[in-house]
Amino acid sequence: MTTLGVLMMAYGTPRNLDEVEAYYTDIRRGRRPTPEQLADLVRRYQAIGGVSPLYEITVRQAQAVERVLNGQGGRFRVYLGMKHTAPRIAEAVAAMHRDGIDRAIAIVLAPHYSALSVETYHEQARPAAEKLGLELACVNQWHLEPRFLDALAARVEEALARCEDPRRAMVIFTAHSLPARILEMGDPYVDQLHESGEAVAKRLGLSHYTFGWQSAGRTAEPWLGPDLLEMLPTVAQDGYREVVVCSQGFVADHLEVLYDVDIEAKQHAERLGLRLVRTRQMNDDPDFIQAVADVIERARREQGW
Incomplete structure (x- = not known):
């Protein structure tokens, strides 16, 4: 059985306060924030303890989805790519290629589609995959899963x-x-x-x-x-x-x-x-992880893979 890749994409977050300026600059498409803007964002991070738990949660989500997919009899490998911080989406695609993956399902950890949100992730993933000859099937939305x-x-x-x-x-x-x-x-x-x-x-x-x-x-x-x-x-x-x-x-x-x-x-x-x-967030709770695995399995079947 051939291993099928899963490109799981997320927004990304600074892992410490020293990374906030670079992160903010990336969100602003290369325009550095003013000192006042940077201070305000740092203040917000400090108010929640100094750092967001998003990166660690996203890693756990990717690991949990891979376990569920493989536990259901599949052969999957999940790669995590971030839009604004490392590991970048293109880096994740390159890692798949190095590992011999030639087909992958791409899913954004955002259930609702917009050309200004989910599509911007796909716009980074598709050319990276095409350049390496990797076949990529992108999931646009899964809000009614x-x-x-x-x-x-x-x-x-x-x-x-x-x-x-x-x-x-x-x-x-x-x-x-x-x-x-x-x-x-x-x-x-x-x-x-x-x-x-x-x-x-x-x-x-x-x-x-x-x-x-x-x-x-x-x-x-x-x-x-x-x-x-x-x-x-x-x-x-x-x-x-x-x-x-x-x-x-x-x-x-x-x-x-x-x-x-x-x-x-x-x-x-x-x-x-x-x-x-x-309401509690989904994080890596089992019910949510199973939902994401269902979305990926459905995409695999639709592709005939």
């Missing part, structure tokens, strides 16, 4: 159980905001986020839920809204006293969850008299 929805619904249900009055708590499904120009591009990102949130709401019989955005970039162009922080006053004015935030667009604990929700949004909610409960 049944076991992913199961895992998401279980976490919303768990968070509601932590509320004093679950039936009167507002659930807000959030995702990373993107530039608003995607609305003119016919991009499916917004629709897909609604589809997965609606699917979870239907499974749980939710009657109080809505959608919002978070962690918008600090650029001059408009970004998708409303932002979570802007929504909370309205939630309070509508008479709610508890709110569950489900960051469905993220699959691991990192700065946008640990700071933007757990610190910034929670403090804002408290000032408004709201109790904010956040």
